[in-house]
Amino acid sequence: AQTVTQSQPEMSVQEAETVTLSCTYDTSESDYYLFWYKQPPSRQMILVIRQEAYKQQNATENRFSVNFQKAAKSFSLKISDSQLGDAAMYFCAYRSGPWAGSYQLTFGKGTKLSVIP
Amino acid sequence: KAGVTQTPRYLIKTRGQQVTLSCSPISGHRSVSWYQQTPGQGLQFLFEYFSETQRNKGNFPGRFSGRQFSNSRSEMNVSTLELGDSALYLCASSSAATNTDTQYFGPGTRLTVL
Numbered sequence: 001a002q003t004v005t006q007s008q009p010e011m012s013v014q015e016a017e018t019v020t021l022s023c024t025y026d027t028s029e030s031d032y033y034l035f036w037y038k039q040p041p042s043r044q045m046i047l048v049i050r051q052e053a054y055k056q057q058n059a060t061e062n063r064f065s066v067n068f069q070k071a072a073k074s075f076s077l078k079i080s081d082s083q084l085g086d087a088a089m090y091f092c093a094y095r096s097g098p099w100a101g102s103y104q105l106t107f108g109k110g111t112k113l114s115v116i117p
Numbered sequence: 118k119a120g121v122t123q124t125p126r127y128l129i130k131t132r133g134q135q136v137t138l139s140c141s142p143i144s145g146h147r148s149v150s151w152y153q154q155t156p157g158q159g160l161q162f163l164f165e166y167f168s169e170t171q172r173n174k175g176n177f178p179g180r181f182s183g184r185q186f187s188n189s190r191s192e193m194n195v196s197t198l199e200l201g202d203s204a205l206y207l208c209a210s211s212s213a214a215t216n217t218d219t220q221y222f223g224p225g226t227r228l229t230v231l
Contacts (some may be wrong), residue, residue, distance in 0.1 A: 037222075043205060045222035091160065102173040103148055103211050103220055107160040 002027045002094050006108035013082045014116050020067075021077045021111045023092030031097030034068065035105070036077045040088040048090070051075065053097070079113075087115045119144065121210050121223035129229045135196040138226045142189050142210030149191040150220065151183060154205040163206075166191055195228075203230045 003026045013019035025034070036048040051059045051068050058066050063083075067076045079086055092108040122141045130136050142149050151163040162175040166185035183193040189210075195202055205227050209220040 035219075042224070043227075044224050045207060045209075047219055047221070050219060102165055103150055103209075103218070104162050104165055104173050104175075105150075105152075105160075105209075105220065106162070107152075109159045 002029070002032075002096070002106050004092050004094050004106050004108040006090075006092055006111050008111045009109070010112045010114070012114040012116055013079070013086075015082055015084060017082055018078060018080045019082055019113065021079075021090050021092075021113065023075045023077070023108055025073050025075065025092070025094050027073070027094065029096055031099070033095040033097070034066075034075045035093040035095070036064070036066070036075075037091045037093060037107075038086075038088045039091065039110075040085075045091075049077065082115050084115050084117060087113060089113075121208055121221055123206075123208050123223040123226050125226060126224065127227045127229075129231065130198050131231050132198055132200060134198050135194065136198060136228060137192055137194045138206055138208075138228070140191045140193075140208030140210075140223060142191070142208075143212075143221060146210035146212050146221075147189055148211040148218075148220075149185055149189065150209045150211075151191070151193050152207045152209065153177075154207060154225070155203075160207070163193065198230045200230050202228065204228060 032053045034051045038046045049061045063080045089110045093105040148167045150165040165173040180196045185191045205225045207225045208223045211218045211220045
């Protein structure tokens with residue numbers, strides 16, 4: 001079974017600064033997908049960014065980028081130019097590759113990010 | 118397109134009762150998954166439906182069940198409610214057109230068991 005670990009329960013960042021959230025995972029699979037989801041106080045889960053394991057290039061979405069280290073099984077999220085609206089719980093999630101025939105996500109425990117004005 | 122909708126948004130039940138939660142996926146989406154979110158256990162996978170068939174199930178007791186209708190809408194049912202069933206129940210849908218599809222989540226149903 002796959003596991004996802006987020007070792008930072010809480011983090012804070014000054015507005016306009018950069019912050020990196022850590023995520024490690026354990027799997028014996030070679031093909032899989034990794035995601036970062038954001039859950040603001042409204043509790044609506046919002047996809048931030050995704051990464052396919054077979055792609056060496058790190059994914060980026062505007063101010064959000066990842067550092068994907070497949071050999072180390074590490075998948076960190078970098079938020080640049082932090083904004084007050086970035087304050088939320090961030091979850092790292094794992095999904096098996098296409099062969100699994102399932103969309104099941106395995107989540108980490110989450111990191112609560114606070115943005116200081 | 119409208120997003121994933123879940124009804125009701127809030128629910129209060131007492132121990133021993135049963136409850137049914139509903140999820141309407143994004144139009145055209147055929148895969149629906151359910152997750153339970155609690156402060157202690159975090160987000161845990163309940164089950165997944167695709168074209169009216171359950172194709173994956175998490176490690177939950179048989180009191181938790183679900184189904185999917187021909188229009189892809191899904192329901193989950195919890196019988197003989199326990200205090201520990203108090204949680205936010207999230208539904209997620211995907212088009213399942215390709216294996217790389219992303220799941221989109223609904224706003225959740227907050228269940229409180231007294």
